[in-house]
Amino acid sequence: METPVSALHSIADYRTAYEEGVRLRGVRSACGFVTATWGLVCPKCGQRDLVEADLDGRGKICAFSVQNVPSDEFLNDAPYAYVVVDLEGGGRITGWIDGVAREGDLAIGSPVEWVSSYKPGVHFRVRAGATSGSGAP
Numbered sequence: 001m002e003t004p005v006s007a008l009h010s011i012a013d014y015r016t017a018y019e020e021g022v023r024l025r026g027v028r029s030a031c032g033f034v035t036a037t038w039g040l041v042c043p044k045c046g047q048r049d050l051v052e053a054d055l056d057g058r059g060k061i062c063a064f065s066v067q068n069v070p071s072d073e074f075l076n077d078a079p080y081a082y083v084v085v086d087l088e089g090g091g092r093i094t095g096w097i098d099g100v101a102r103e104g105d106l107a108i109g110s111p112v113e114w115v116s117s118y119k120p121g122v123h124f125r126v127r128a129g130a131t132s133g134s135g136a137p
C-alpha cells in the first residue's frame with residue numbers, strides 16, 4: 001500500500017519523523033525520481049503522482065562544509081560538517097556529521113549512514129572502514 005502525498009498528516013510530521021529516530025522519509029514518482037524534499041509535483045516529469053517512500057539511510061557525501069559558528073540547535077556540537085548526501089536507492093538529503101573540525105576530515109564521495117539520534121536534523125556518520133572518497137569497494 002502506498003500513501004499519496006496529499007494524505008500525509010502534515011509537513012511537520014514528515015520533518016520530525018527522522019528527528020524522532022524513526023525513519024528517513026521521502027517521496028518518489030513512477031518515473032523513478034526520488035527525493036527527500038517534500039513536494040506535491042514531480043520536478044522531473046511534472047506528474048502529481050508522488051507517493052511517500054522510506055529512504056535508504058546509506059549514501060555518499062556529494063558536498064559538505066565545516067561549520068564552526070553553529071545555529072542555536074547545534075551549539076554543543078560545533079565544529080561539525082553540514083553535508084549533502086546522495087542516498088543509495090535515490091534521493092538527495094542535507095544533514096550533518098559531528099566531530100568534523102577541518103575540511104580534510106571528510107571527503108567528497110565518502111560513504112555515510114544515517115544515525116538514529118535524539119539530536120536535531122538528519123545526523124550522519126562516516127561508515128565504518130570507509131574514511132576516504134577513493135571509491136574503492
Ligand SMILES: [Zn+2]
Pocket residue numbers: 029030031032033042043044045046047
Ligand atoms: Zn516523475
